[in-house]
Amino acid sequence: MGRLMFFLELSGVAYGLAFAAAWSKVPPRLALVPLCAALLVPNICALAVWPLRKLLRAFRDGWESNPFRKPAPSSIEVWKFLERVTPLSGIVAFLLFLALALMEGLSGSHAAVAGLCAAEAAAVFLVFQAVRGTVESLARRDHEVPRFDLSRDRLRDYSISPRESDVAELLVSGLRYGEIAQRLFISVKTVKTHVHRLYEKTGARNRMELANALRA
Amino acid sequence: MLSAHENHTNGVLERETLRTNLDRQEVRKMRFAICVALLVLALVGAVMLDGANPLAFIGIPGLVIEVLVPVFALLAVWKGSELGAACRDAFASRRDQSSPARSIRIWDFAEKACYAAGALAWLMVMVVVLVPRVPLRDPADLMRNLAVGLVAPIYAVLFALVCRILRERVKQRGGDT
Secondary structure: OOHHHHHHHHHHHHHHHHHHOOOOOOOOOHHHHHHHHHHHHHHHHHHHHHHHHHHHHHHHHOOOOOOOOOOOOHHHHHHHHHHHHHHHHHHHHHHHHHHHHHOOOHHHHHHHHHHHHHHHHHHHOOOOOOHHHHHHHHOOOOHHHHHHEEEEEHHHHOOOHHHHHHHHHHOOOOOOOHHHHHHHHOOHHHHHHHHHHHHHHHOOOOHHHHHHHHEH | OOOOHHHHHHHHHHHHHHHHHHHHHHHHHHEEEEHHHHHHHHHHHHHOOOOOHHHHHHHHHHHHHHHHHHHHHHHHHHHHHHHHHHHOEEEEEEOOOOHHHHHHHHHHHHHHHHHEEEEEEEHHHHHHEEEEEOOOOOOOHHHHHHHHHHHHHHHHHHHHHHHHHHHHHHHOOOOOO
């Protein structure tokens, strides 16, 4: 998500700069035109290939913050398609407005809109590329955490509750608090409480000592 | 041995399945047609928002080159029946597709042929514009002629976009199977 946000910010800056450069030439209502070319056209093309529910799933997967949720295989295809189609829609829009500019003797407004179309398409392309990369890396990620077997006897000896044992298992497997929280559908604060109790009950000071205390 | 009643039931079920498949194909074709119309409308809307006349982009010579050159190029490589199968495969379900691999190759070739035809048309217009038969009086005329030369590449990229959509449809095996 960090890389994605970076690209989003980058594209926002690129668009802002392009718009600021063209501001004197472009009436505000024309800001909608490049958006139409760069966002609307690729999405309409995707709608011609996939049903709406798969597109919505792809968008959900693209912005998924839970690293343990495996994206659908169609989501990667959707983002790849959007990535490939965006430059084409940008080229069509650029050519359209360049032709208009030439027809009216290289009119400033049309030429500026043509430039904005190209800039916006490039920015949206970068965003789609980043989202595709994120979805692909999520799909490649091993969603199964290596299992660490805890000793049932020791758990009973330390009177560790079933939920604490779930947290202990993920903790000694090397997951971070946030990842444990996402996997067990609880808050990070609750994870910290469970970890505090685990350390208290076992007398461990870190996850290494906890692993040694609870090893099967 | 199946009884007469079972045979009748099986026949009815087969007919129902066939009808459902045909209905689904119609829905897919309809969705594709609506999306292509929306695609053109989005671009026309953008031009109108800019205060220009979209009719200025209707160029019959460019359209003829863009349609005929890729079609002839396709016919030079594949048979008519294979091209027909590629069109059917774009809307058929996974089970009903005849040869998806060949269809993908065909749509890929069509997309590239569209680009080539667009470049060819643009070069032809450039030759006509830059080698005028009569001396130009107004430099604005040169601009207008150059603008006309851009109409064919616009068609080229639009048709290539449609070919890419069709190729992706074949690749995804009917999209919603």
